[in-house]
Amino acid sequence: MxxxxxxxxxxxxxxxxxxxxxxxxxxxxxxxxxxxxxxxxxxxxxxxxxxGLNGKTNDTAATYEADGIDKLRTVKVQFITRNAKGIPWEFEPVINEISVHPGEMKLVSFYAKNNASHDIIGQAVPSVSPGLAANYFHKIECFCFTQQPLAAGKEVEMSLQFYVDLELPADINTLTLSYTLYDITEKSS
The missing domain is CATH 1.20.5 (Single alpha-helices involved in coiled-coils or other helix-helix interfaces)
Structure with a gap:
């Protein structure tokens, strides 16, 4: 038991x-x-x-393929900039928006000024919204492809050459290209 x-x-x-x-x-x-x-x-x-979700764009230059321009369609492209925490630059688009025809190449500029008392290396990181549109926004030349060293107190105009793909879905009439500028001085040393 x-x-x-x-x-x-x-x-x-x-x-x-x-x-x-x-x-x-x-x-x-x-x-x-x-x-x-x-x-x-x-x-x-x-x-x-x-x-292409989340608006991530290609980090490499596209080649312009002149397959024609859709003159019957106009797409508005807006430009927005912001500085990441701790970078004392003025950073803004020279124009806030532009109308383009799909297939048409455009050139726009961005202004930057280093307000710090020391040299800074900046890097702009782009994103496109709506996120699906990132597949149809092609940068041919962009300041975001390279680091941007800027001496204290100096200013510069940086260019972006792009086109919107002819295959952009018909329901997308406005694209917003946003750049966030980061201070990468210490990482570049």
Missing amino acids: STDDDKANINTSTGISNNNKTVRKLLLVVVAMFGFGFALVPLYDVFCDIT
């Missing part, structure tokens, strides 16, 4: 065994979650590159 003490010992050892299994499972879940979180950013970048 088993006594109450024997039953308690069996229940205690079973409870400890179950607790160990639960702790192991929880630790495995934590490690898996950490690994997934670590891999999420590169996976997201690849996904955005493939689909």
Whole structure:
């Protein structure tokens, strides 16, 4: 006959065994979650590159393919700029918006002035909205392709040459190109 003490010992050892299994499972879940979180950013970048979502544009120059200009359609392209925290530059488009016909090449300029007392190297990072339109906005020449060193107190006009693809979906009539300017001086040293 088993006594109450024997039953308690069996229940205690079973409870400890179950607790160990639960702790192991929880630790495995934590490690898996950490690994997934670590891999999420590169996976997201690849996904955005493939689909064009999130407005990420190509980092390389496109070649202009003169397949014609759709004079029957006009698309408004808006330009927005912002400075990342800590970069004391004036940074703005020379014009805020322009009308283009798909297939037509355009050239616009952006103004920058370094208001700091020291030289700064800036890097502009573009995005297009709506995100789907990033696949149809082609930069031929862009200041965002290279780093922009600017001496203290100096100013510069930087150019963007682009065209909107003829295949831009008909329901998209306005594109917004946004640049965020970052100070990369320390990373460039």
